[in-house]
Amino acid sequence: MRRLYGYVACLAVTLGAFLVNAPAASATGVVSNGIAWTDDLNPVPHPPGIIEFCTMGVVGTDSLGNKIGISAAHCVDGTPDGAPVYRYAPTGPREHIGSIAYRSPGGGTGVDWVVLYLNADAVLTSNGPSARVDGIGAPNPAGPHCKDGAGTGVHCGSITAQNTTRFYSNAQSGGGDSGGPVLQNNTEIVGMVRGFDPALFAFEYIKFAAVLDGINAQPNPVGKGFVVTNN
Incomplete structure (x- = not known):
């Protein structure tokens, strides 16, 4: 493990x-x-x-x-x-x-x-299943937001602190939520669920702008120029 x-x-x-x-042969x-x-x-x-x-x-x-x-x-x-x-x-x-x-x-x-x-x-x-994501929000989000996770569903809160790659919030997350979207303006992704920081006593989220910066800095062309599905 x-x-x-x-x-x-x-x-x-x-x-x-x-x-x-081998993966199943059925359509995705x-x-x-x-x-x-x-x-x-x-x-x-x-x-x-x-x-x-x-x-x-x-x-x-x-x-x-x-x-x-x-x-x-x-x-x-x-x-x-x-x-x-x-x-x-x-x-x-x-x-x-x-x-x-x-x-x-x-x-x-x-x-x-x-x-x-x-x-x-x-x-x-x-x-x-519970939220719509059709765009990318602010690189340094502030204020209220909502997260969605397959484990605990939708919870909303406010950002309490941030740095270059993380922001912290009182919006609750739990088991199974990791990687789930954090949204502002209803449908714009600004982050993803990561965990809980006991030192700050706050839930921890990954800034989506830092994710895109990292993807675009990689030599692998897969993922570069990412555009969110909007349909």
Whole structure:
């Protein structure tokens, strides 16, 4: 089992070990922000309190026309780039939706983002299970916002502090929410769920502007020029 890093462990969001089983041959179907995803083809036993899924932050296309999903890198700590990812379901085998393209330097201990290369037949939509994401908001957000997560749903709050790659808030998050979108102006993504910082006694979020800066700085062209799906 991969290591859970520091206060991210409080979210208890660990995706299981990479399984080499071939993905299902069925069509991918709809992929959106807010869905639960995992790198486990089949359910894997975990200690109590450990949740085996994360939340898709946003979907869109890159400058090459690839279909892309973005979420939190600590969701795949211990799983190699190129490994398949699946739509989460309580039982398996689960539906293959794409693969891990690459992640932020340092993985879950870095800025903490992962680029998912979605299947070519994936149908992307702005409308997630609980929220709509159709644009990108302020690079340094302030004030009220709402987060959405597959674990605990929608919670709103206000930003209490921030730095170059993070902001902190009283908007609650919990297990399974990691990677989920944080929104302002109703539908604009400004961040993604990361965890809880006990030193600040605040919930921690990854600035989406820092995510895009990191993606565009990578040599891999996949993900560069990311445009949020708006349909």
